[in-house]
Amino acid sequence: MRDNAVAFSRTHSREFSGLQSLALMLLCLYLMIVSQIGCVVPPPLELEQADAPPNSPPVILGTTDDITLGFPGPIIIDSTIETPITLRVSDNDFQDTVYLNFYVDYGAPSPTPSIITCAGAPGAIERLVDCSSLGLLCLQISDNNFHTVELMASDRPLLFSGEPVFRAVPSDAQISFRSWQMQCI
Numbered sequence: 670m671r672d673n674a675v676a677f678s679r680t681h682s683r684e685f686s687g688l689q690s691l692a693l694m695l696l697c698l699y700l701m702i703v704s705q706i707g708c709v710v711p712p713p714l715e716l717e718q719a720d721a722p723p724n725s726p727p728v729i730l731g732t733t734d735d736i737t738l739g740f741p742g743p744i745i746i747d748s749t750i751e752t753p754i755t756l757r758v759s760d761n762d763f764q765d766t767v768y769l770n771f772y773v774d775y776g777a778p779s780p781t782p783s784i785i786t787c788a789g790a791p792g793a794i795e796r797l798v799d800c801s802s803l804g805l806l807c808l809q810i811s812d813n814n815f816h817t818v819e820l821m822a823s824d825r826p827l828l829f830s831g832e833p834v835f836r837a838v839p840s841d842a843q844i845s846f847r848s849w850q851m852q853c854i
Contacts, residue, residue: 727760727767728820732795742849743815748807749806755789758822759795765824766791769798772819772835773806773851780834783827784808807853818851 732738733755746752758767766787785805789798806818821836824845831837838844 677836689825691787694738700846706718707811720818724824724841724843725761727758727824728845729769729820729847730759730795731755732756737803738849740847740849742851744818744849744851745804746806746807746851746853748810748853751802751804753802754787754800756820757795758789758798758825762824763794764791766826767796768823768826770821770823770827770836771800771806772821774816775819775835777817778835781833786827800840806851810853813852813854815850815852817848819846819848821846839852 693782696711731740737752737754738756756769760767767789768784769787769789771785772781773784775781785801785803787798789796789799802804810816821844823838825839825842827835828837829838
């Protein structure tokens with residue numbers, strides 16, 4: 670009787686391991702098929718609203734004449750020649766006006782007001798902003814030394830008072846800077 674029981678258990682253990690293998694194989698096949706099925710409904714191609722983060726900062730991309738304000742500089746400005754400049758700026762908040770303010774030697778030794786101010790109208794993410802002559806940056810400079818020029822871009826106008834002096838903006842404003850070493854000749 671004992672020999673029959675051993676033979677019975679061996680036969681059924683082989684069948685059971687065969688069933689286990691078949692079940693494992695079917696499970697793998699099922700998982701493979703399920704993982705290959707994707708979403709059959711395509712996402713909408715148009716956004717209901719802009720996907721830019723709220724109130725993102727404007728970015729100074731350069732000029733239409735990169736030689737004029739080549740980065741990182743230095744830039745040489747002939748104060749006797751009127752050189753108007755067109756700046757390329759980007760602001761993901763295309764409904765914002767972009768305000769540009771040029772400063773020379775700001776904070777050396779004390780804060781100085783903006784020398785050139787210009788604004789880019791809303792309506793596009795990337796825009797061109799026409800500014801005054803760069804020669805204005807040299808109006809108060811009487812030497813041939815290098816000076817620091819900073820360009821501040823903001824999506825809100827400057828405040829008449831507040832900190833930092835001559836650069837104060839509303840608390841919800843976003844700003845960015847670009848700077849160069851400049852020599853007036």
